[in-house]
Amino acid sequence: MSIQNISLSGKKIEVSNKKMTFLESLYLVAIAKGLVITIKHLFTRKVTIKYPEETRELSPVYRGQHMLMRDDEGRERCTACGLCALSCPAEAITMKAEERKPEEKHLYREEKYASIYEINMLRCIFCGLCEEACPKQAIYLTKSRVMVKSNTDREEFIYGKEKLVMPLDMAIRNTQMQTAN
Amino acid sequence: MDQAIIIEKGIFIVAIFAITMLFAMYETLAERKIAAWLQDRIGPNRAGPGGILQPLADGLKLFSKEEFFPATQNRFLFICGPAISMITALMTSAVIPWGSSLNIMGRDVVLQATDINIGILYVFGVLSIGVYGIMIGGWASNNKFSLMGAMRAASQMISYEVAMGLSIIALTMMTQSLSLSDIAAGQHGWRWNVLYQPVGFLIFLVCSFAETNRTPFDLAECEAELIGGYHTEYSSMKMGFYLFAEYASMFISSTVLAVLYFGAYNYPGMDWVKDNAGANIASILGIGVLFIKICFFIFFYMWIRWTVPRFRYDQLMKLGWKMLIPLAIANIVVTGILILFFDNNLHL
Incomplete structure (x- = not known):
């Protein structure tokens, strides 16, 4: 066995350069076989998903945009502990903590909250990973199909609390559903 | 009477021109659709229902492109190239018999622009002028790749014209006529020439692939080696003309194939239709049959394109000179012997 023929992966096949017979050298048989193969594909199911009309089925573990949750009284859960920012491998999360004032008790659940x-x-x-790290179950990655909008301005991609915190009416609806059950 | 025939022919010629253009237009869509289907895709479907307006959108796009001229010495020839390609692609349709005659208001209308008695030779003459369109365009581009593409195309077309001509000789030995209308009429009912000349048909088919520069013989525009081949330097509608000419000549060569070998407008049971439904109905049905045959060949061209990979240049030359030409000569000899054997009654 020469060095050229050794196949470590076991996949290497030796090329045969045998002379073609007369029938093979006419190519006609091979072309006819090829035509049969291609015509079969004419009737197979097409794999294309016509995007705006049809959408691809989401994976059960699909993760969409983030949401900062509220509890059943509509207060923000986040206590600005910074564990999400710490766990974030892309270092995408920034926050600034602030102490809750007595008159803000109906707004934030813990004594400390994220002002930014x-x-x-x-x-x-x-x-x-932020969702996994959060001890207060404040941040979630939703199943929302809404993608981050494209923009020409980089600043627009930094989403603040106004975009991340769960809307109040959604929190109210959630609470109503829970009490109804 | 004379004036009437001018009007009649005028209308007919305009109609043929329009049909050729329409076919060439929708061949571009059909090509993309069939390519997609053969590759398990859907193809263009956004412009209009099912992509029906796609050719218009493509044309509009080409028109709005920049009209580019390379630093060439001869602008006139540069413009001549696509023009000659287009003209030769359209000229062949003059001698095609599109159907047997129609009887309109007591006049026998012959469905052929002109019935010249050397129809086949005319077709070959026009086909060989087609080389000039590519050659002049490629040469006037003042670009190595264009010139190489043009050289390849020219040598390919000239080589395959020989085999094509030889395959036709065997056919004319049987039909005893060079006139396309005689050949068409001689294939009455089921007596299609392909049944008597299968080898000749095969040679002619392969050669028409080469003549129209279609895969597997599209060396002229071999992207990997030659950028775009002879139309590298062309842009805008001049480029569009080259592409359009290719599709128009594909339509015409499908028509020639159908007329010469697949019985033109003849179909089994045409006599029955003529006796029961009248000559006009039979004739119109014949036109429909011819167009079905043409559509089949156009589909076959595309089917082959997405099946067979491109030949290498030496393989192309070997196939042309060493295989097709000897085969065509052998075909002539065998045909001659058979005609002699059956006492000239093979097809008469």
């Missing part, structure tokens, strides 16, 4: 909470959507890789 920003996710840079250009850096975020939607891995979901």
